[in-house]
Amino acid sequence: MATAVPVERDAVAGAFPAAGRSLRLPGTTLERLSPASRDSTAARVTLDLLAAGVGPAPAAASTAGALTAAALDGAPYDLVVSTGIGGGFQPQAPVGSLVVADEITVADLGAETADGFLPVTELGFGTVSHRPPQSLVREVVSATGGRAGTVLTVSTVTGSAERAAELRARHPRALAEAMEGFGVAEAAAAHGVPVLEMRAVSNPVGPRDRAAWRIGEALAALTEAFGKLAPVLESWNPHDPDHQP
Template identity: 35%
Template sequence: MTLVIATATQTEMKAVLLGFNGRGRIGCNFPHAGEYCESPVNDHHCLLAVTGVGPVNAALSIGRILGERKDITGVLNLGVAGSFDLEQAPLGSVVAADSEIWPEYGLHTAEGIDPEGIKFPIWEYNGVDGPCPVWDRIELKLQKAFRMLNLSPPKDLLRGASMTVSGVTGTEERARMLVERYKPLTENMEGFSLALACLQSGIPFLELRTVSNLVGSRRPEHWKLDDALQALGRHARELFV
């Protein structure tokens, strides 16, 4: 069993490794963007992968890994994210995605994007009741994924819908529009690509991120990146105990 631990950046991977061993490294290896290396984590055999930022980099990275390695049995996506609601998901809290949303797929209309407007789903798989098309949302089975990957839910874990974007939301107006239309709790830039790759490959996927900022705000008091990175390492360690 080989578990991929994927982060978007080296900064996030270093935070994860600091949580694991206090050194921020694993032996002499440390993956750069687009690279991966092997590492044991407690009783788990893992690949540490830094995908690069954004959905395209994430798709290319996980596609290469799944193409080169036939022993991958799951993907754990760790990192930081923005919160659309600091009352529900405060700065520094840890959130597990129970669904992944990609709001940029479909037909652009005056009323917004219609994900089914071009008539071609992103993916289609056979479900219990027949064919299941994937348009702009993937539902994630958290409890099943924790069990299949033999991981422990961190203390104080929150759950909610996560939205993957190509460009970070930079205004309060856009943040309000996204909440009204999609009801996300957090915003990230890689999760949907990784979730889709796992769905296509029939392997479990988990995405846990700590909250670093309020989506749509550039005010300094709404950004606590260092605190989120420290929390990321702490909660990453909890997964493997």
């Protein structure tokens, strides 16, 4: 599981028993958590937590390093989760709510033209979206009470109503924006590992009004969500045909 900063990492870790250990990797540290387990299958599940850095590039690099280390150790991951707090598009994703990505889309990778923004795919390069497994998204939504929709990845956080409106016009299913999901998803895709993104909404997308931010509430919502999510992560089987996207 990859967050941007340590305070988000700690909020996720708060949903699990305190027992665990730190694993040093080049440039970063993994926290290996101990999920609460009531059966022998869950007891074999390993949950690693990483504060991967702010923005898509650091998140991709740190996640790729963790994935590579696990693969070289002979214990590759079955799932990568990008998580933390983020901005919510109003009124669909109010402050304190939870958004589960059924599509992870980078919103500002491309080119500005006289006719508007062109995504990088229309320039003939790369990709702009990753889709988490549909069945997993449904299970996570059911367990947490979150809402499924597009989570946008941006390198520059939205700070105006005009920019928020532009993003919603280009991405009408967008519920939230954050800065790491697409980078984490790119690293996961390079290793052939499924990805999930989940965000607790700390502020409205739009003008930067610090008085409207509810970071503490969002972090608490993140802890609560992962407490409910643990059984889903423990039981999910990426090799089950019913769990394919």
